[in-house]
Amino acid sequence: MAADVKPQLLSEVVAGLLPYVRRYARALTGDQTSGDRFAAATLEALLTDRSVFEQGMPHKVALFHAFHRIWSSVGEPVASGETGVARQAQARLARLTPHTREALLLSTIEDFSREEIALIMDRELSQVDHLLAIAAREMESDISGRILVIEDEAIIALDLETIISEMGHRVSGVAATRRDAVRLARREPPDLILSDIQLADGSSGIDAVNQILETAGDTPVVFITAFPERLLTGERPEPAFVITKPYSEEQIRSAVSQAMFFASTETLIA
Known part of the structure; x- marks a missing residue:
């Protein structure tokens, strides 16, 4: 108490x-x-x-x-x-x-x-x-679609793919770098982006998402980070959905469902 x-x-x-x-x-x-x-x-x-x-x-x-x-x-x-x-x-x-x-x-x-x-x-x-x-x-019953996963850790990416598939969505691609993410998004525009912040080659998931959205339009985004307080400062545009690592399956399911439902497109300016 x-x-x-x-x-x-x-x-x-x-x-x-x-x-x-x-x-x-x-x-x-x-x-x-x-x-x-x-x-x-x-x-x-x-x-x-x-x-x-x-x-x-x-x-x-x-x-x-x-x-x-x-x-x-x-x-x-x-x-x-x-x-x-x-x-x-x-x-x-x-x-x-x-x-x-x-x-x-x-x-x-x-x-x-x-x-x-x-x-x-x-x-x-x-x-x-x-x-x-x-x-x-x-x-969960309202909307389903294609989801692009931007995650550089193979085990986490596999876990996210499993959760997404069980929800009835389809993973359109898994990217470990900004370059791969942009390429996959151009090949098949996603209905939602699920992105980590720090990527394998030192690039930024924020930069990748912002570049994708230059042509992808109103695509909802969910960010995953171990340090959410560093993003939620009020000093710049922020994502509506931020999941803290380590995450739970319920958090992923909830955020993905709601981001798809609300088509939230707000992202971060790196």
Whole structure:
């Protein structure tokens, strides 16, 4: 259980956890700008009311609970007036069973336990289980397609291929370098790109993805990295879906399903 947080330490606690709230918010809305609005609103609320940190919850759970207070009060998952991909995300969100996406992301991407999700969402444990079951079914059954894997470690690449195939998607190619990734994407344009950051020859998965998207258009992207906090800084455009290594099969399945569903095309500028 978390102890009370002194005022002078609250900013340090929040700053350390903020990258994960921002990741969750972007994945939840399908758009970086909209996600950051919710994260900023959460910080503003904490300036006037820090009582959530005095309720005995672990700090990360408390911060996500504060976020959900804001999220639930707004009533719409994406702000009105969005265009392009964000508008598509808003339309698709409206078709989902309410609250299922939140439960799925909290479980698979943020790795909260069922008990922690119940605290964050202020729900009974049985309700969380029900939401998770519905979410997985709705996301995985919606869209399938060709996926390009950019990964330089053979064992990891094989594991990703297996997961992707079992989901009903087809691996269009596996690339270990930027050059190979661009070549494979030109040969057969993918419906989704699953990319590591550091590649075998010292090249960057970020550079590879950005080069591919110059001609591939609105292709959704999922990045995998051992250091997500280095990417989630708010100082440059960021991907909506970032998976932390070592990953779980559930994280891959969730991120791939949701990225395909929302066609999230935001990438990083290297």
